[in-house]
Amino acid sequence: MSPGPPDRLALLEAVTRALVDPVFVLDRDGRYLEAFGGSDRAAYDSLAYLVGKTLHDIMPAAIADGFLADVRRVIDTGQPHVYEYTLSADDCAGNAHDGPPGPQWFMGRIAPIVAGAGDVPDCVAWVVINITRRRQLEAELQRFATTDELTGLLNRRAFLARLEAAMETARAAGLPLALAILDLDHFKAVNDRFGHAVGDAFLRYVAKALLAWPAAGKVLGRIGGEEFAVLFEGLALPSAAALLREWQAQFHVRPFELADQAIGVAFSAGVVAMADEDASTTDLLRRADHWLYEAKHAGRGLVAHPGWIDRRLG
Structure with missing residues (x-):
């Protein structure tokens, strides 16, 4: 039953x-x-x-x-x-x-x-x-998608998205905007001499320092192996260039400490202000990269920007 x-x-x-x-x-x-x-x-x-x-x-x-x-x-x-x-x-x-x-x-x-x-x-x-x-x-997934795993800075994709939004905002509000690309001088020599683990620690040291140094409207990203990009929202070109030179001086007196020796930190930089000709992030990046090349070609450890060569040679 x-x-x-x-x-x-x-x-x-x-x-x-x-x-x-x-x-x-x-x-x-x-x-x-x-x-x-x-x-x-x-x-x-x-x-x-x-x-x-x-x-x-x-x-x-x-x-x-x-x-x-x-x-x-x-x-x-x-x-x-x-x-x-x-x-x-x-x-x-x-x-x-x-x-x-x-x-x-x-x-x-x-x-x-x-x-x-x-x-x-x-x-x-x-x-x-x-x-x-x-x-x-x-x-966590969002962090992985937008953050450079090694340095904790914005990765290339996230930085470009931030740059695009900043350009739109700056145009609408009529505010200045500057973009710099930094390349660490002789970084390959650090990797070759000390190994990639030390090279990674070196990059983290640079990123931490750049984050710590104050600058209004600063946005940082790692966009390549030893290349960093800095967006200066609301900052005109002369002020942005002056800040970059100040950072170079800071690194000069604050080398990367490794056991019983110090490894010097130096970078070359190209910096430009957003102009009417910059229809996209690609245009602005191309111009900043051009001036980075000029800085490296002139001997490295320099900050180059439009008008810089004439003033330097004069």
Whole structure:
């Protein structure tokens, strides 16, 4: 004889206890009528303290106001709402702090509860999924896509995207913009003499120094093996060139220290100001690269730019 169907209420209670992710039932006033599931302590804190309290009893007013508005909108429109938000156990008064530490990212799926019978008040079911790990992976992928792995600077693709946006902004606002390309002098000799591991450390040292030295509107990128690009937003050409010469002087007195010896750091640079002729990033880069070639051809360790040769020979 086959067993009869299970008791539906008992089955429902068993299911809600088994839920890994939480489900909250909130009324129009933002009161927690019930809290189910959330058994995964690696992702959620205990929920029992919520029942009977309102959003404003638990959370700061600014957070509670936003959540309450979402609850009421779903009740009034009858339309589900899905969105992502961040919340920390420290934001919730009475929390047992037995879940994950620090701010967590959640996806909330809010749906209206349609009462079938009885005196069920207007309320919603708020299903929560912890998406912190997904967010971390997305941020990591974004970092890999835009960052030079060795130096931590923008990679070539990300730098060019930033340059393109900066050019559009500068044109619209009528602001100056300068671009420099730096090439480390005799870097191959460092690799050949000390090995690629030291060469990598040398590049990281240069990048760290360039990041640390102040300059308004400075954006740095590594666009080649020993080539760096510097975008100076809001800076005219003379000021940008002066900064580059100052950096050369800084490197002169701050060599790269390796065990018991110091390796000198020097670079050649070509720098140009954005002009009407620069229809794209390619045009601006081509002109900066031209002046870099002039600096290297004239003996390296120099900062070259339009008009520089005449002044230097004069």
